[in-house]
Amino acid sequence: MSLLRLDDVCKSYGTLKVTDHVTLEVAEGEALGIIGPNGAGKSTLFDLITGRVAVGSGTIAFAGADVTTRPATERCRMGLGRSFQIPRPFGRLTVFENLVVGAAFGAGRSESDVTGRCAEILRQTGLLERANTPAGQLPLLQRKRLELARALATDPKLLLLDEIAGGLTESECRSLVETIRAIHAGGTTIVWIEHVLHALTSVVDRLVVLDFGRIIADGKPDAVMASREVREIYLGIEV
Amino acid sequence: MPVSPRYRVTTQTTASRVSLVIALLLVVAAAAAPLFVSRGTVQDLFFILTMLVLAQFWNLLAGYAGLVSVGQQAFVGFGAYAMFAAVSLAGLDPVVAILVGGIAAVLLAIPTAFFVFRLEGAYFAIGTWVIAEVVRLVVAQWQTLGGGTGTSLPRSATRDMIGVEQLKDWLGLKSSAAGDVVTYWLALALAVATIAFIYRLLRSRRGLGLAAVRDDASAAGAVGVDGNRMKHLVYLVAAFGTGLCGALIYVQTARISPDAAFSVIDWTAYVIFIVVIGGIGTLEGPIIGVLVFFLLQNALADYGSWYLLVLGLIGIVVMLFAPRGIWGFISDRTGIELFPIRRRLVIDDDPQTPDTD
Numbered sequence: 051m052s053l054l055r056l057d058d059v060c061k062s063y064g065t066l067k068v069t070d071h072v073t074l075e076v077a078e079g080e081a082l083g084i085i086g087p088n089g090a091g092k093s094t095l096f097d098l099i100t101g102r103v104a105v106g107s108g109t110i111a112f113a114g115a116d117v118t119t120r121p122a123t124e125r126c127r128m129g130l131g132r133s134f135q136i137p138r139p140f141g142r143l144t145v146f147e148n149l150v151v152g153a154a155f156g157a158g159r160s161e162s163d164v165t166g167r168c169a170e171i172l173r174q175t176g177l178l179e180r181a182n183t184p185a186g187q188l189p190l191l192q193r194k195r196l197e198l199a200r201a202l203a204t205d206p207k208l209l210l211l212d213e214i215a216g217g218l219t220e221s222e223c224r225s226l227v228e229t230i231r232a233i234h235a236g237g238t239t240i241v242w243i244e245h246v247l248h249a250l251t252s253v254v255d256r257l258v259v260l261d262f263g264r265i266i267a268d269g270k271p272d273a274v275m276a277s278r279e280v281r282e283i284y285l286g287i288e289v
Numbered sequence: 290m291p292v293s294p295r296y297r298v299t300t301q302t303t304a305s306r307v308s309l310v311i312a313l314l315l316v317v318a319a320a321a322a323p324l325f326v327s328r329g330t331v332q333d334l335f336f337i338l339t340m341l342v343l344a345q346f347w348n349l350l351a352g353y354a355g356l357v358s359v360g361q362q363a364f365v366g367f368g369a370y371a372m373f374a375a376v377s378l379a380g381l382d383p384v385v386a387i388l389v390g391g392i393a394a395v396l397l398a399i400p401t402a403f404f405v406f407r408l409e410g411a412y413f414a415i416g417t418w419v420i421a422e423v424v425r426l427v428v429a430q431w432q433t434l435g436g437g438t439g440t441s442l443p444r445s446a447t448r449d450m451i452g453v454e455q456l457k458d459w460l461g462l463k464s465s466a467a468g469d470v471v472t473y474w475l476a477l478a479l480a481v482a483t484i485a486f487i488y489r490l491l492r493s494r495r496g497l498g499l500a501a502v503r504d505d506a507s508a509a510g511a512v513g514v515d516g517n518r519m520k521h522l523v524y525l526v527a528a529f530g531t532g533l534c535g536a537l538i539y540v541q542t543a544r545i546s547p548d549a550a551f552s553v554i555d556w557t558a559y560v561i562f563i564v565v566i567g568g569i570g571t572l573e574g575p576i577i578g579v580l581v582f583f584l585l586q587n588a589l590a591d592y593g594s595w596y597l598l599v600l601g602l603i604g605i606v607v608m609l610f611a612p613r614g615i616w617g618f619i620s621d622r623t624g625i626e627l628f629p630i631r632r633r634l635v636i637d638d639d640p641q642t643p644d645t646d
Contacts, residue, residue: 100511102507102510102511121510121515122510122511123510123513123514123515126510126511126512126513127513131512132511134508134511138505138507138508139504139505139508140500140501140504140505140508140509141504141505142500142503142504142570143497143500143501143504143631144631144632144633144634146298146632146633146634147497147500147631147632148501150497150632151497151498151501151509151512151514152512152513154494154497154498155494155498155501155509155512155513155514156512156513157513158513161494161497165296165297165298165634166296168634169294169296169634169636172634178636181634182631182633182634200512201512203512204512204513
């Protein structure tokens with residue numbers, strides 16, 4: 051069953067097309083990876099799906115409902131969680147409070163009911179020891195983990211991860227991949243934009259390639275990575 | 290068998306418990322002050338308390354919601370004029386008419402929000418100032434309340450105000466002095482209620498959402514916080530409190546004019562100074578700031594326009610060397626919070642205790 055469906059979605063800034071007739075379905079329980087060169091429109095696609103940016107044309111349906119014109123807050127409450135490519139913590143709030151915001155507003159829980167849930171997410175994402183640290187003081191890896199943890203606190207049906215492994219060391223990346231794999235195994239549908247291909251392909255079961263706002267490939271990771279067009283455009287390999 | 294950890298949240302600190310006791314004692318002492326101090330001191334305390342209320346509401350707007358308004362004098366003046374109208378035209382008691390001032394300020398804030406919330410940052414600040422000027426010019430056309438030159442409250446209204454007769458009998462005061470005590474007690478009640486209300490708001494779910502919007506409105510939207518709604522709520526609440534305070538100030542002075550009631554210097558510039566030097570985004574900051582402002586005002590009263598230059602210079606020095614204000618400077622070094630808002634996660638039955646830096 052399709053959890054997310056984009057139908058002929060377009061977005062332009064002036065004459066620049068950043069999303070060009072994108073049609074895409076994500077099934078419930080799927081782990082989908084999105085790759086593409088810088089400027090291909092990957093993050094914009096997340097902005098359109100979450101309602102941070104309005105679509106130019108086309109429709110977006112989530113969990114069976116047309117959400118094309120619904121505000122970002124409402125889409126979040128319906129179960130669309132996301133992380134940002136450049137971490138955007140609530141800097142003056144503590145790590146724990148960042149999660150409470152997500153759980154109280156995004157998941158619509160009463161504040162008195164969220165303590166245990168938020169603490170468990172902190173444990174799962176390796177942030178429990180930093181629970182009472184102001185989020186603005188965290189180093190990069192922990193900021194990335196906080197992005198993931200805060201999105202999880204909203205109880206997402208679909209989790210959109212935007213280059214969450216970028217800038218991490220190999221061991222940090224391995225540890226993050228394990229966490230994401232566990233989240234997916236727990237039943238959360240995942241769409242993951244990533245440049246760290248070995249991390250991405252170790253989790254996802256389908257890969258989409260974007261270039262100039264268009265989908266140029268969609269299929270099993272091995273098949274997509276073997277495609278001549280993808281290797282030329284994305285990996286810069288002359289075939 | 291392993292014990293699963295139990296989690297709980299605490300906000301209280303030892304300093305906050307001590308400060309609560311001290312605050313209660315101070316409120317009792319302040320309530321009893323008119324029995325022991327001169328009328329001049331009562332008027333000084335009234336000034337401190339009303340400026341504190343204005344500063345707390347401006348701090349709520351700018352420090353917690355990121356809405357830097359330079360037009361709060363619109364609500365002071367409009368609340369005051371509404372109170373004057375309710376007393377002079379409708380014959381209400383001035384104490385009751387103070388409520389009319391607060392309600393009128395909210396009624397003004399609803400349409401003005403429609404315009405100013407289309408603006409952001411510096412444009413929002415200028416927009417609020419423009420609206421305040423427009424309201425001043427419109428009110429100055431209201432001839433029934435004195436037009437551009439202003440008017441006074443009817444002497445009978447202030448003489449017969451709620452509580453004045455009883456105080457005259459009880460303390461043996463003249464009507465005017467008894468009126469000052471009544472307005473002082475109202476100012477004390479308003480200041481305590483304001484601090485209690487804002488503290489409760491900031492500790493609530495809404496307060497947490499407000500802090501998230503302040504730190505990153507776009508990220509807050511992505512986790513379900515409706516930033517626009519939060520900001521509207523704060524704007525209306527601040528308008529109500531500022532309107533109440535404006536009405537109360539003009540019950541005490543009993544004389545009003547558009548230039549005084551809508552003064553950007555008296556009701557916004559001084560208030561910004563108080564919040565900035567005290568510590569923006571903290572409840573303690575405006576309390577420290579208003580005391581510093583009062584002391585400076587008295588110390589520099591004989592130096593004419595040098596007074597404003599010195600205030601400006603102090604504001605610049607504080608912003609350069611203690612950008613989080615005097616209270617921020619103290620709190621950063623000592624970790625003391627008299628009004629703690631932060632939720633701390635505590636783990637029982639588990640050796641892994643989160644840090645608290």
